[in-house]
Amino acid sequence: MAVSAPAYSLRRAYVVWGAATAAYIAAVVHRTSLGVAGLEAAARFDVPATTLSMFIVVQLLVYAGAQIPVGMALDKLGARRLIAVGALLMGLGQFGMAFAESVPVALAARVLIGAGDATTFVSVLKIIAAWFPPRRAPLLGQITGQIAQLGQIISAVPFVVLLHGTSWPVAFSVLGIVGFAAFTWVLTWVRDAPAQPPTTAAGVRLRPIDFVPASPDVRPVRGAFRTAGSWLGFWTHMVTAFSFNVFIFLWGYPFLLRGQELSQTQASTLFTVMTLVAMVSGPLIGEYCARHPLRRSWLVFAVTGALVVAWLSVLIPTTPRPLWHLVLFVVTLAVGGPASLIGLDYARTSNPVERLGVGSGLANMGGFVGGFLCIFAVGVALDLVAPAGDYTLADFRVAFSVLAVPFIAATIGVIVMRRATRREYAQRGITVPRVREAWDVYRTRKH
Incomplete structure (x- = not known):
């Protein structure tokens, strides 16, 4: 159903963005609900760890595999339709989980949830690109990602209380209702783009990094795959997000309960701390990227180093860590979530608008490809x-030692593709100054 483009106003832009972001909050609830119900799922379906991990692996495999088709559909059909269809699919998937009594039925339900989830975040980013000036895109992208982590709090606290206080069918049926509600409000409030692009508004300043010239290659998939910035986004997303995904999607809760001997309340509290830290750090990361788009990789390397140290600090000791140590551990992991969105910002500044959906989809695959491989x-x-x-x-x-492989591979990928991306920038007339040159310019401006 075609919907006419509304006139542009900043107030209307925030209404559209708010409704789309609310749908993404619901998507995160669907995405993370099984991670806090892992032990209950193992008991319900009477399965070992490998089979249990397959529930999440299938979900993430579908999510990652759907990113390119979703990007193509996004560029052709628009964000509103994709977010609405995704909400409907996730609602159906949760009803499937509610009444599944066998592993095949549960896996089919996770396929629906993964497919629906795949449509949401990249579509919200397209909404931001259509409704807001480019200078605001990194910050709003981060705010979107971090506000949506309220969905993780909903999974870790109210949903767990509901699950333990009622039953598996009731708890997952409620999530199904949430999906159908999201479908309704998206169709009511979300619109793809205003009649007037925000870049034509008075007072909007565009920088060279915001100008991505149209590509002569009309095939968006080939064009995005041949763009180094898309692959820099992929590897950036992987190195910062994959271990975070391993932790929140399935193995973090059992690790805290069984490996670190925490109570259920303590484990839920740590998950809540992760969400709050991500919500605070995300806007800071977004503002840094908006101010220093040519120095985003510095933050990527800093976060990667911190993640490696954090994992080593809990895996090298042979005894459970004190609570304060685990708080520091989850705080560091939490920063990896918003840092991964730098990868999608690389895709935004490297792909023209006609293939932004595909480029963003490719970048958004990284953390989930690494995540589902490591979860399994x-x-x-x-x-x-x-x-x-x-x-x-x-x-x-022993099990978490497998995390070393994607850390090494993705770091190499970032280093190699950063060089290639800077060559692409040079072809657009964008030169990344050396640190000393940049510092001299900064000092000149200050004085």
């Missing part, structure tokens, strides 16, 4: 070292 690998390792399912810290130390 951790499950296999746990089944090998603890086939009875009675996991200990020693078992998790």
Whole structure:
């Protein structure tokens, strides 16, 4: 159904963005709900760790695999339709989970949830690009991602209370209703673009990095895949987000309960802390990227180093860590979530608007490809070292060692593609100054 483009106003832009972001909050609830119900799912379906991990692996595999088709559909059909269809699919998937009594039915439900989830975030980013000036895009993208993490709090607290206070069918049916509600409000409030582009508004300043010339290659998939900035986004998203995804989607909760011997309340509190930290750090990261678009990789390397140190600090010791140590650990992991959105900002500043959906989809695959591979690998390792399912810290130390592989591979990918992206920037007349040159310019402006 065609919907006429409304006149542009900043107030209307925020209404559209708010409605789309609310749909993304619901998507995060759907995405993370099984992660806090992992032990209950293992008992309900009577499955070992490898099979349990397949529920999340299938969901993330579908999510990652759908990014390119979703990007193509987004560029042709618009964000409003895709967000609405995604909400409907996730609602159907949660009803499927509510009444599934066998593994195949549950896996089919996770396919629906993964497919619906795949449509949402990149579509919201397209909404931001259409309704707001480019200078605001990094900050609003971060705010969107971090506000949506309220969905993780909803999963970790109210949903867990509902699950334990009622039953599996009731709790997951409520999530299905949430999906249908999101479908309704998206069709009511979200519009693809205003009649007047925001870049034509008075007072809007555009920088060279915001001008991405139209590509002579009319095939968006080939064009996005041949753009180094898309791949820099992919590897950036992977190196900062994959271990965060492993933790929040499935293995973080069991690790805290069994490996670190925390109570359920303590574990839920740490998940809530992660969400709050991400919500605070996200806008700071977004503002940094908006102010220093040519120095985004500095932040990527800093966050990657902090993540590696954080994981080593809990996996090298042979005894459970004190609570303050685990707080620092989850705080560091939490920063990886918003830092991964730098990858989508690379895609935004490297792809013309006609293939922005595909470029963003490619970048958005990174953390989820690394995530589902590691989730499955951790499950296999746990089944090998603890086939009875009675996991200990020693078992998790062995299983989580697989995280080293994507950390190394993705870091190399960032280094290689950063060089290639800077060559692309040079062809557009954008030169990344050396640090000393940039510092001299900064000092000149200050004085």
